[in-house]
Amino acid sequence: MQRKVLIVDDSATMRNMLKATMLELSFEVHTAQDGEKAMKSIELYDYDIILTDINMPNVDGIELIRLIRADEKNGGKPILVITTEGGDAAKQAGRDAGANGWIVKPCDPEILKRAVSKLCGVNAAA
DSSP states (O other): OOOEEEEEOSOHHHHHHHHHHHHHTTOEEEEESSHHHHHHHHHHOOOSEEEEOSSOSSSOHHHHHHHHHHOTTTTTSOEEEEESOOSHHHHHHHHHHTOSEEEESSOOHHHHHHHHHHHHOOOTTO
16 A cells, blocks of 8 residues: 655645655655645545645644644654754744654755655665
């Protein structure tokens, strides 16, 4: 069974870059441009991991993480933040909300692969 990933970012360029990397790991890739659309997608599909930006319209990444963690069905899913925010306060807010990891953009595809591999138990060389 193919693993599924949800990529949440308001930048189409970033979604496409992350999608290409996740396809290299043989994931089925779904995307959303904000947290509101992401929650609708999470209701429909069972994701193995969620990659999210922080700064997005409607529902931002921190609120999205809180919503996912409060959801009985999806609360335990790995969530990896990929954002331009690199400060300690932002990272702490992510940890407090329930993020499993944090990568600062621009993101090296190999670092992303290693992080996803660690969180999902997939082979980063896939």
